[in-house]
Structures are given as structure tokens and as C-alpha cells.
Amino acid sequence: MTTARDTIVDALDIESFVLCESEAEAKELVGKLMQSLGLARHVIVSLDFNGPGAHFRVRAYMNKPGDTYTWLKE
């Protein structure tokens, strides 16, 4: 059965702002966030730390070119 997640063409991006004290901490927090969402296979697209924390965009690929795409499941 097709789930909402199956209909994502390629990737799910999450963008937000985390409060932290360093870029390294921000990366760790983003990693933990994605783990908690069940999105273990992810990559940080951009992360900009300054002042109170970091603005980030993190990406979990659902379908990469060459995969058997979930959106072609019947």
C-alpha cells in the first residue's frame, strides 16, 4: 500500500533553527533530530551557526536516481 512518504519524488528536506553553542553541537542535534524522526539516512545540505544557534536544512533521500521508486509502486 502506498504511504504519504512513498509519494515524495526524491527527498524530504527539513529546515529550522536549533539553539546551540557551536556548529559541531548543531550538527549533532540535527543528527539526533533526524534519528528521532526515523530518517537515519540523511545529509545536512546547509548549516549556518551564529549567535543563538544554527539555521539548517537537512535532507533525507527517499528516492535517489536509479532506485526503484516508491512513487511507481502500484
Add this chain to the structure above:
Amino acid sequence: MKILLAPLDPVHDAGLKLIKRKLEALGYQCVLLPPDITVEEIGEAAIAEKIDMIFVGRTVGYGVEQLFRRVRTVLTAQGIFGKVRVAIGGMAVTNELAQSLGFEAGYGPHTRIEEIHALIEKNPELARHVTHPIKNKPKFPFPHSNEVKDSTTRKLLNEIVDGILDWTSNKTSPGVVRAHITESQLQYVHGSVENYTALPFTKDYLAQCDENIVDFFQRNTCPSSVRQITQKEIDAYHRRIDIAKKNFHPRVLQHGRTKPLVFVQYGTGCPMMDGMHIKVAESWGADGVLHFDPAWGARTEGLMDGFLTNAEDGTPVTYANLSLIKRSLDKATLWTVRAHRGLNTPEIAVLSGFLGADMTKINIVYGSICGGTDPARLTVDGVDAIRIAQRYNMPFDIPTNEELAGVPPHKAFAGMLVMAALGKRLGATPILKPLLCHGPYIMVNELMEQNYVDYNFAKIRALQAIADFPIWPGEPIGFMTHTEEKEQSAATTALHAAMCSTLGVDAITTASTDEAFSRGSITADGRVGALRSIEEAFRFFGQTDITPTAKADEWRDEIISGINQVLKNATEAPSFVDALYQGVFGDKADGVYPGRAGKNSVQEIKVPIARRTENPRRHALARCK
């Protein structure tokens, strides 16, 4: 019909004022109530003015549902609701909300007057051109004289072109032979992928291919990153595409100008992922798309066959893959297939032309000094590919990505102008494709320290001063100004697009807001981001132009002078091919060097090239292990 316009805000009634002006222009009699009225006063005014229809506006978003619920209650108590038509509008209003509350319709921001007109007249056709716009394929490139204006430049280009045609007149290559074999066989295909796959890949064809291509056909092996797409996947993909086509309502990005057209480059590796990205790009306003093949494809003699997907960048060029993409395109979408830089340049031009591509891409200079192909080989193949492009009526663009290696613009442009002059001589339609980039030469010489405007202006104005060829900056605009941050990437794309609008160029290419992101593939969402940013930039500037500083003129003149010096140097070399080997159009100091793929593969013609193979047909349906 008499219409009452009632703003339910303390001060905000701009939307209703605008509607009043436009409805009166359409011949309706309108009564606009002042702001800061009560709901009861709306009903009283409707009765006093003998109103046929009421539009109630509420700009402020909070509490709209409760407010409009009360509007209905009061108007019902006044005996109006149900007798007089009532519609609502505002920042937080949706049609769904309106209908759930019993109103005839609801309008949010960005509502067009045509939609309100259609509601008043109960005739959806009145708004169809804005709700369901029809986009026709433009004739591209736009008309140009294709004349070289400067007599010195023209003389130098003619001399170089004469030399190229003389030099290639008695030469051929495996790529040229394969292209002619392929072209001769296409008459049996009748547009069918199955027919093409069943064609005999004869000894003649395979004799001109690298071993891995021979193995593909004879041993069913293919590169490790490539797999064959199953028929089940193809069928499911077609169903997805048909749904996308059914729900497609094209957008127009340009605002008050007809150009530049906006192209999106694709080449995710998979024709099905490409197809879906193309549908996204078309839906968000792209006028055209460009096919990018894998880098290894350019260094391999021969093409594979069948529906193939590649897990790395670049989608393999096969008849089946191109057919799949062609079937996915909207009728209005311009389609370009890159042929230009490798060992399969003429063959890709043949397939592209046969499958109805609108354009192709050919640049001998870039492919020779930066694309990895031997200059002699690509000169022979490039001339043949231009002839093919001419036969199939495909304009070809001439990219100058050697700038990304460090070649200064005047050298890259000199090579581009040679290609344009060559194309013109052969009866084809060339398109100049300068890069608008923050490339190494520009960085080292600090030409964009102050801004990104002046030097880009200088580049385009130099080309426009020299000749009247179509100009299509790419690929993509703003190369090396993007970062991985989506907002920045979208902004720099948008600003470059706006600059191109001022420059009057014919088209631009964008990729996505993932342009600088190299740790994964481009996403559909990134396509939308780039196109939305361009749409907003076009909307923002409209027909307003960007003005560079006086530095742009100074740099323009330097570039023109540099171009002519490079062309002069090229005429002093023993041949154009020698000029390429000697680095006249870019050398090691510029970060480029003559390619080696196909070295020593050029052959002198002793007998006419076989136009048709007579070998027995052999089933060669390719399957990858």
C-alpha cells in the same frame, strides 16, 4: 448588474477599491462602502441600493471564520442572504471556507479580476485563460540577423572557418561513421522504441565502438552504475506522467517581456526521475529543458541501447531514454539534447534530431580543450554534427564552460564565435551561450569584487557589439555564485535572471537551488525554488532595467579587443586544429589542455562513407546483468 463592495476592516479597503475600478471598467455599477462599517450596515446598504451581488472583504486574517459566520447570520436576519448573491474575500479566505459557510465563493490573495468576473457572470470560460492558461511552444531562437558586425572580426572568422572546412573535407571518424549508420537505419524505426531496439547493430557499427559497448550488445554487460529499467517501471511511470499531464496548468514566468525564456537543465541519471523533474519544471513555468548525459558517455565510442538508468550524474543517451523523455514533455516545452563534447557528438545529434529535439549543443573548442576529446577528432565530428543539426532543423547552442576551468572570457568567446560562424556557414542556426559565472579568471583578477553586474554586462555587451547572434546565458546562470543555502541560491539565481532580462538575451538556464550542493542529487523541490525565485524577480523588475557602472563599458572594450587578438592568433596557426593543440583558445596556464579521447582516430577518406549497411539484421535487445 449592481454590485456592493463592503470592507469589514477598520482601514484596509485597497483590494475592494481595485476590484471596483476593474469591475467598472467592465461595465458594472459598483457601490463601495467606506471602511470601519458594521455588518448590519452592509445589509442596510444592500437594501437601500437595490444590490444584485455583495462582495465582503476582510484583509485581517484572525477570526475570519467567526466574522463571516456572523455576516451570514445578520444578512439572513435582514432577509438578504439567499436572495442576494454574496461572496467573500481576504488574506485568510479560501473558497473552501466560503462554501462551508454558505457563501457563493471565496477569494484569497492573488485572485485575478477575471475570476471575479467569471463568478459574477457564472461563466468559468471568462477566467479560463488565467486559471487554465494555454502555453504555446515559442519559435526559438528569436529572430536575429546572425551577422558579424565588425569587419575585422568577420574577416578573421571567415578565414578560420575556411580552414576548418578545408581541413575536414577529406576526413572522417568512428563517430561520423556510426552516426551515418544510425541515421540510415532510422528509416525502419517509425518512431517505435521496440523497432529501434530490434535493429541490427551490425558488424559495421560495432567495429566503430569501444569494447565495453561491444560487450553491452554481445555479452549483456553494462557499467556498474547502470541498470536496465523494467517494463513494469516504464508502465507505472507512464501512468504517473499521464496524471501530471491531466492536472497541468502552465505558468508564465516572464512579466511584461517576452524574453528571456527560462530553461532547466536535467540529467539526474535516470530518465524517469528526469521526466518527473521536467513535469515539475514545466508546471512551475520552465519554457524548455536540456538533457545532460554522463561524462563517461562522452569518452566512450558508441551508445548503448534500451531504457537505462544511471546511479550517477548524467542520464545515458539511448534512443529509448530520449523517447521516454520526449513522451513526457508538454507540447509547449522546448527540448535540447547535449551532443557537443565527446566521441558520440554526431550520433547524439542524429538521435536528437530524429526524435524531434528542438535544439542540440555543439562546441568543438570547449569539448577539445576542456571536455577531454582530442581536438582533431572533435573538429571532424563537430563539423559533421553541425551538418546533422542543419538537416534536422535543430539550432545548436555553443556553451563556454571552459571559463569554469579558468579560461578568460575573451578566449572562450573567440572559440564560441568561431563555432557560430562555422554554423552559419553550414546553414545551421547557432546560439551563443556565454557563462554568467564567478569563474576562476574573474576571481583571480578580482573582476567581481565590487558587484556581479558590471563584468557580466561587459561580457554580454561585447558579444552583442560584435555580432547579432541569439544569446542564451547558462549553464546555469550565476555559476559559482551559489551556496548550499537555499535562500541564497534562489536569490542569486533570481538576480542573475533579472540582469539577463535587462541585457535582452533570448533565454537563460537554471538548475535548482541545489546548484552548489554536491553531496546528493538535485531535488524536485529545488527546481521549484529556483523557478519561483526567477518568477518573483521578473515580477519585481517588470520592464525596469538594471544599470551597470561605467566600468562595464571599459571591460566590454577589453573583451572585444581580446577576442580579436585570439582570432588573429588562430589564423596564424597552421590550422584551427593546431590552434587548439597550441592553446590559442586556452592553455595549461588557463587550466585547460587538449583532450585525449579519440586521439589518432581521425581517418582520411579514401572511399565514400557507407550510408547504409547491408549486413543481416540481428536481434540485439540489450539486457544488463
